[in-house]
Amino acid sequence: VGRLPKDAIGIEIDADTVEGHVSPETLADPITTLRLAVAFLELVDAVAADRDQDLVFRGLQVVDKCTAVFAHVNLPDAGRQCAVEALRYLGSAARAPRGIHARASAVREARAKLPRGYKALAFVGGTRRLLDASTRADGYPAATLSIRATPIRVGGKEPTVTLESAVEERTFTLRVAKDRAKELAKHLYAQVDIEAMVYRADDGLIESGHLVDFMPLEEGDPIEAWSAFVRDGFRGSTH
Amino acid sequence: MDAIDPDLLPFRALIDTGVALRAFFSEEPDFAADPRTPSCVAFVRAMSTSGRTCVMATITMAEALRYDGERQFPRYRGFEIGAFDDVAARAFGEKLSDAGLKQVQAETGGKRRTVSIDALIVATAVRYRVECIVSLDENDMPKVAELAGLPTRAPAHYFGRQTKLL
Numbered sequence: 001v002g003r004l005p006k007d008a009i010g011i012e013i014d015a016d017t018v019e020g021h022v023s024p025e026t027l028a029d030p031i032t033t034l035r036l037a038v039a040f041l042e043l044v045d046a047v048a049a050d051r052d053q054d055l056v057f058r059g060l061q062v063v064d065k066c067t068a069v070f071a072h073v074n075l076p077d078a079g080r081q082c083a084v085e086a087l088r089y090l091g092s093a094a095r096a097p098r099g100i101h102a103r104a105s106a107v108r109e110a111r112a113k114l115p116r117g118y119k120a121l122a123f124v125g126g127t128r129r130l131l132d133a134s135t136r137a138d139g140y141p142a143a144t145l146s147i148r149a150t151p152i153r154v155g156g157k158e159p160t161v162t163l164e165s166a167v168e169e170r171t172f173t174l175r176v177a178k179d180r181a182k183e184l185a186k187h188l189y190a191q192v193d194i195e196a197m198v199y200r201a202d203d204g205l206i207e208s209g210h211l212v213d214f215m216p217l218e219e220g221d222p223i224e225a226w227s228a229f230v231r232d233g234f235r236g237s238t239h
Numbered sequence: 240m241d242a243i244d245p246d247l248l249p250f251r252a253l254i255d256t257g258v259a260l261r262a263f264f265s266e267e268p269d270f271a272a273d274p275r276t277p278s279c280v281a282f283v284r285a286m287s288t289s290g291r292t293c294v295m296a297t298i299t300m301a302e303a304l305r306y307d308g309e310r311q312f313p314r315y316r317g318f319e320i321g322a323f324d325d326v327a328a329r330a331f332g333e334k335l336s337d338a339g340l341k342q343v344q345a346e347t348g349g350k351r352r353t354v355s356i357d358a359l360i361v362a363t364a365v366r367y368r369v370e371c372i373v374s375l376d377e378n379d380m381p382k383v384a385e386l387a388g389l390p391t392r393a394p395a396h397y398f399g400r401q402t403k404l405l
Contacts, residue, residue, distance in 0.1 A: 143325040166251065166292070167367050193314050204326065215314055222287055222315030223263070229313050230263040233302075 006126040009044055009057070009083050010070025011037050014119050022066050028115040036110035036120060037069040040086070040131070043103040047082040047089070050097055051156045051173070055079055070123050080125025081162075081173050084207050087122060087129060088199075097158045107131075127203070142209065145196040154185045161211055163194065172206035174198070184214060192216050243285035244399025251292045253321065253364040254283065255374035256299040258394055275375055275395070282373060282394035287317050294321045296363040298356060321367040323359055331362035334387040343386070349379040357383040364389055 013033050015022050027033055041057060048055035055078055057071040073079035089096045089104045096104050111120055111131060120131040149165035159181035164171045174196050176184060184192075198209030218225070254262070261276040262283035270276045286293050297320060300312065312320055321327075335358045344354050357376070361384050364372050371390045374380045381391040 144322075145324065146320070146322045148319050191316060193320075200325070204329070217314050217316055220315070222313065222318050223284060225313035225315060226318060227263045229310065230260060231267075232310070 004123055004126045004128070005072065007072045007074075007076040007079065008061075008070045008123045008126070009041065009073055009079050010061075010068065010123045011040050011131060012066050012068040012121040012123065012128060013114065014066040014121060015117060022118065023064055024062055024067050027067050028118070029113070032110055032113045032115075033067060033069065036107065036114065036131075039103065039106040039110045040122060041071060043086045043089070043100065043107050044079070044082050046100045046103045047085045048078070050100060050158060051078075051082065051085075051160055053078045053082060055082060068123070076125060077171060081171075083122065083124040084201070085173070087124065087131070088208050090131070129201075142197045142199055145194070145198045145206075145209070147194060148191055149194050150191050151184055151188055154181050154188065169205055172198070173208070174206075175208075175210040177211075180211060180214070184211075187214075187216055190216070242399060243281050243397045245285060245289045247397045247399065248286060248289055248291050249370035249373075251294060251367070251369040252286065252392075253294045253296065253360070253367065253369045253372045254299075255360065255372060255376060255380060256302055257375040258282070258373050259293075259295050259299055260302065261375075275393075278394040278398070279375070282397055285397070290317065292317055292319060294319045294364070294367045294369055296321045296360045297323060298359055298363070319367065321363040323363050324366065327359075327362045327366035330365040330387070331358065334365060335362060335383070336386075339386045340383065343379060343382045347378050347382060354379050354383060361387050361389060 011033075013022055013027065013036075045055065045057070053075065056074040058074065059072045060069070061071075062069050086104075086107075089100055090107060114120060121128040122131040147165050147167050149163040149168075151161050151163050152171065153162040154160075154176070159176050159178050160173050161176045161181065161184055162171055162173045193215040195212045195214070196209050197212060198206045201207045258279045260267075261270045261273065261279035264270060265276050265280050283293060295318070300320060340354055340358055343349065344351060347354075349357075357380050361372065361380075364384070365387050369389070371392050372380065372384050373394055374391050375393060376391070377393075384391045
């Protein structure tokens with residue numbers, strides 16, 4: 001598979017070593033491969049449902065050069081975020097929300113049954129990521145994020161907020177406590193200052209994280225407020 | 240006095256400490272006596288009224304918090320605080336090499352501490368995706384910013400040329 005379409009979500013089966021070769025004709029266990037593909041798509045679908053995303057899968061492609069099985073989605077950005085979140089669930093020892101947990105288990109089960117010497121990759125928004133079904137208790141290193149952003153969606157059974165910011169490449173989604181989600185919903189499409197803990201992928205994009213706090217912007221003359229702030233600081237120096 | 244030309248203004252700019260302090264505290268005796276202060280006031284006001292964004296690095300803000308660290312930053316549209324986070328650190332590593340900064344020091348005769356602080360501000364500017372740095376520093380800052388591919392402008396750069404009416 002060369003350049004991946006951005007709306008492709010699916011899996012690729014490859015050999016673990018450079019000597020190995022996998023193609024649709026030589027694939028050792030097509031049933032497990034198809035099960036893994038279905039399980040992964042169902043997991044992404046469950047994540048989308050949890051986020052109230054209207055993600056629709058269409059088409060199915062099985063592509064030569066290793067063995068790739070993928071579908072297309074109607075909302076590429078949302079699909080990518082759901083797939084990334086799905087991978088986080090697969091890699092996390094923490095229990096996933098009801099509905100997602102069972103789907104993640106099915107992916108792990110299918111992944112474990114792949115023949116020895118095979119590796120599985122996930123297609124996520126135009127890139128491939130190792131579909132590692134072994135749980136990781138520690139997770140990726142987290143970093144603090146303190147930026148101005150605009151919430152464009154808040155909701156879900158396990159609430160999340162999707163934000164856009166002039167200082168981040170793409171929109172990103174964070175988990176948020178229910179009480180804060182309610183508050184944040186009052187500020188949809190308005191700028192707020194946020195503090196969050198985030199996990200970034202190798203390409204620098206935010207993969208996931210949780211919102212620690214947010215602060216709405218104030219109304220009024222910003223120059224006046226900033227002048228008072230700076231002036232008071234200097235006055236303090238004379239005491 | 241000439242007026243700021245809104246068409247020349249950047250959409251996002253990082254304002255350096257000297258510009259921020261003069262813009263927000265122009266009546267302070269030293270700033271009031273500085274002929275550059277009116278340009279700082281005019282630039283920041285024009286950015287605000289034109290719906291543009293001024294970013295201020297947390298290092299700059301430390302200057303205003305030195306004597307009273309308990310206060311909350313004002314949070315208003317058009318003015319953002321730029322924190323030095325992991326993304327800024329990555330920008331620093333990628334664009335501001337030790338060799339490059341030493342070269343700047345050699346060229347300008349700047350102190351290591353000053354150049355290092357400028358580098359932190361420049362990395363913050365890169366991270367917060369500004370178009371340029373607006374600074375009164377004509378020595379170290381322009382050269383450090385150049386390492387990161389960012390232009391540095393004085394506030395007076397944005398004064399438009401007025402045509403005299405007959």
